[in-house]
Amino acid sequence: MKIIVTGSLGNISKPLAAELVQQGHAVTVISSKAEKQPEIEALGATAAIGSVEDVDFLTAAFTGADAVYVMVPPSFTAMDSRAYHQQIGRNYAQSIQQSGVQRVVQLSSWGAHRSEGTGGILGTHDVEEILGKVPGIALTHLRPTSFYSNMFSFIGMIKARGIIGVNYDGNTRVAFVHTRDIASAAADELTTPATPGRHVRYAASDERTANEVAQVLGAAIGQPDLQWVGLTNEQMQENLVRHGLPAARATEIVDIYASIGNGTLGEDYEQHKPRLGQVKLEDFAKEFAAAFKAAL
Known part of the structure; x- marks a missing residue:
């Protein structure tokens, strides 16, 4: 072809x-x-x-x-x-x-x-x-579904504050x-x-809760107590703008994560789930750990 x-x-x-x-x-x-x-x-x-x-x-x-x-x-x-x-x-x-x-x-x-x-x-x-x-x-x-690679954006927050903070709570189950x-x-x-x-x-490759994400990534980077912290939409917006994102683009990201938290983003996925792919969270965690180590 x-x-x-x-x-x-x-x-x-x-x-x-x-x-x-x-x-x-x-x-x-x-x-x-x-x-x-x-x-x-x-x-x-x-x-x-x-x-x-x-x-x-x-x-x-x-x-x-x-x-x-x-x-x-x-x-x-x-x-x-x-x-x-x-x-x-x-x-x-x-x-x-x-x-x-x-x-x-x-x-x-x-x-x-x-x-x-x-x-x-x-x-x-x-x-x-x-x-x-x-x-x-x-x-x-x-x-x-949600790209594993989006998790690279957590590296700065982990290094600065020792947490992962996003505007949905740790019990939210997400397809990655x-x-x-x-x-x-x-x-x-x-x-x-x-x-x-x-x-x-x-x-999709894997389905895990946000708390599980923090646990697996934390173990991979040598921070087994790493916590997922649910932020408000306003806190998320403020963080993104503070780090240089234009307000309009920050709002788009806030809305995406909010729709994950309230279930609307994945509502059709839940009705038409595919066979999961081969790369599981633990596999990606090795890539995350390498990027975390290389980041200043």
Whole structure:
């Protein structure tokens, strides 16, 4: 198969491209950075250098493909992240339709079924809706749960205050996922025929309470008494802004975590649980411990 992967050599796209190449597929990786071309080619893939904000470039890259994996790259300059997601979603929709590609896998998120109350995930909901209007395609919304890698943001607080503080309490049970398990799920979807229409697949690696997270991470870093402390939304907002996050972006994050705590983010996941992936919390804890040791 000829498969197009967006997302350059990111934490999902790189292992995804590598897995697809190993399976014998002809893979093209889209990147906005020409300096990534040698590394892309070292994987055995073809590099297509251009921007996801360029519809003509995307259309040319998608033309002739059997399947495409689309994701919205993070933007550190967009003033309105939801509007940014909507624009990239429209670019993808136009390019998919103009190129004639029939199989599409979109990197979405759990909570994307909701049109309100999920903060920074609302833009991803909008992309689902935009792509869902493209006629005739077999579209999978791949919805990963909370990324293990988000836990790296706890390192500074642990070093400074000896706690993990987030605006949901320690008894909250959360589904977590490793990017390698997301990549495996994406590879499976891209290479499996699907009927036209919209399909949803969740990706998760483990389900643990927040208190268990603190226990496992604490043991890995030599702090067995590490505690998970539930913060108020206001405390969470203040902490994020104090550490340099713009207020609007901080509010998006606060709303995401609040929706985990009140159960709305995971309500659809609970009805459509996937088979859990291979990377468990204890496995990720080794990565966390290495990052914790390396951090100043």
